[in-house]
Amino acid sequence: MIETKDITLTSFQWPAGYYNDGIEMGIGQSDKLDFGYLVSEVPASAAGTYTTNKFQAAPTKLTKNMINQDHQLQAMVVNSAIANSCTGEQGEDNALTEQQLLSEKLGIDAHLVGVASTGLIGAQLPMDKVIAGIKQLSPHHEDNVTKAVLTTDKHSKQACVQLEMSGKTVTITGFAKGSGMIHPKMATMLGFVTTDAAIDGKLLQATLSENVDTTFNQITVDGDTSTNDMVVVMANGMAGAPKLTSKEDADFSSFQAGLHLVLQELAKQIAADGEGATKLVECNVNGAFSDLEGQEVAKAIVGSNLVKSAIFGQDPNWGRIISTVGMTNAHVDIAHVDIEINGIKMVQDSLALPFDEQMASDSMGANKVVIDVNLHVGSATGQAWGCDLTYNYVKINASYHT
């Protein structure tokens, strides 16, 4: 568990040395920002995690290849509405063209430019609009790029922390798009984190990978893993703090705690704004055999359609929670499972406790529902976040394509 108690979220602001833009190019059919860029004034250390779906989209592959060269990046070009996934050679050429055009516009090496797309699978990008879009982009310091990556998201996901490193104030700022096809596996949907901390690229990669496992990889909206998932972190060092090169460095633990908090906050915002969702569901598992098993159980509970439907209906139906525990591969003492919903004890030693059903149901009307499960087989823990399953999830996904 990363200790984040001394670090708190602050209002949105960019770290030193970043600018961005988000514009409406009409790539999709709705009136929204759908194209943009994110740029650091100087090359930044960079790290990423990427979807494990075998059909990795062209922009995801390209960005992964760029970052893995020497863990450096200076700019990202992004679009929503079309995922540029399952688009063959033409799709790869189109991603390369985006990279090439933005690097020419910025006067930087092409390998310092990453590409991210999200939206419909199987369609080609309208390159005339993309080329016109790259020409139109201009440096701003508002948050339009955080809106340009959204699809069915109701609002943008942002998280910002500030911390002291060797007397300098360092800012870590992240944003993300989520909504549907959200069930990251060793990777995630589109997430972007910028910081003005200085950190070695490989150390940044190791730190990101570790912290994604307990944040982005612990959320689920619908159990479907997208072809375009990606989290990218850029660290440009412009805060002036000494460069982190080892986990033993004095400031590393506070940097990691800050990064963890930003990733966790974005993950929770994505879960809360899952397609059609009316509330965030948080599951805390205690007494697990291992942290991995605690995480597995927590994620299974927030991922159960039956649990999610019950939460939508404010139905304190704990039978579906314990049944989900029993479906997992985790060690369970089947005679000693405890369950609480919103702090109301419902199950002790795997048996029903009397409780006020009306009060429990009323408490589930809030915009956050917390499920606590104790497995009583060890001392490890796990957390996961999801959302309720609603009529609107079905409505949105019955008519996304046309």
Next chain:
Amino acid sequence: MIETKDITLTSFQWPAGYYNDGIEMGIGQSDKLDFGYLVSEVPASAAGTYTTNKFQAAPTKLTKNMINQDHQLQAMVVNSAIANSCTGEQGEDNALTEQQLLSEKLGIDAHLVGVASTGLIGAQLPMDKVIAGIKQLSPHHEDNVTKAVLTTDKHSKQACVQLEMSGKTVTITGFAKGSGMIHPKMATMLGFVTTDAAIDGKLLQATLSENVDTTFNQITVDGDTSTNDMVVVMANGMAGAPKLTSKEDADFSSFQAGLHLVLQELAKQIAADGEGATKLVECNVNGAFSDLEGQEVAKAIVGSNLVKSAIFGQDPNWGRIISTVGMTNAHVDIAHVDIEINGIKMVQDSLALPFDEQMASDSMGANKVVIDVNLHVGSATGQAWGCDLTYNYVKINASYHT
């Protein structure tokens, strides 16, 4: 693949020597048959498969123990509305009481009586009603027991075949309850098969276990595995055909084909009548590396919330199908996947083909949608069945408990 082309389904009838009853005892709150029994006039060879959920319900455990003693059974007492699951020692005592009372009523050994329950998890059976119910049961030859096991099912699931074994007509008749919490793993929801064939109990067990893997275990409604899943087969030999004792016996292959067809038909009926479903979804995977991988891919596709929502909306959104293929652990040639929906080719070599979207959408308005996927990595196949995800699934499950 079991060859079933020479054996066809016939209209419902019981095999020789079985009677049943289904009555309304008011165990739940709705006006429906909720209690019943199924009895063979003589002890029958018996086999079962059971849920892999760690919280196995008391009646499921009891029936498994009875059948595993010597693979014999003569009667089952069944109820719906309350699952008698997560009910501790009192739940186990209640299941034993049901077994004891029915064995006394029938004048047979207690170990020849099985118990099956389905419904809400965590509540105790109202034993006054159960005891009164056992007294009221009387022998009938209609199909009321097939209705007494239903919960949110819209209609009963029945399948019947007749075949010749050494000059005798043998009948195999099955029924089931399905609807929600349907994602069997090495086991299934409540399914009952009766036959007047004669077959050794252990051979029957082996045959059932093999055939459940490609039928009941290949359906999913919502990815949730219940605590009460169970399929039980009883074979009383009253057709007068010679007893099967080995897979080498002349009549074994046709008996197996008949059993397979009954199991497959019940599985498809359960999928089609999934909670809130408006249509059956069948997925056929060809070109798989192994049958197991073909089954994995087929089941993943019919289990994806995004695919299920698109089918409800008649949206031929193949991107969600190929994305689901890429999420599985199966061998995939990512450049050579083909996809058809209702016979309309949409994807060849992993790339979009032009097709008439309106015609495709219209074809998805039927009560059965067929998805064909070719992985082009081998010659194995897999099939799975599911249903669409609808507003009504959410509605039903947002208010099951209260």
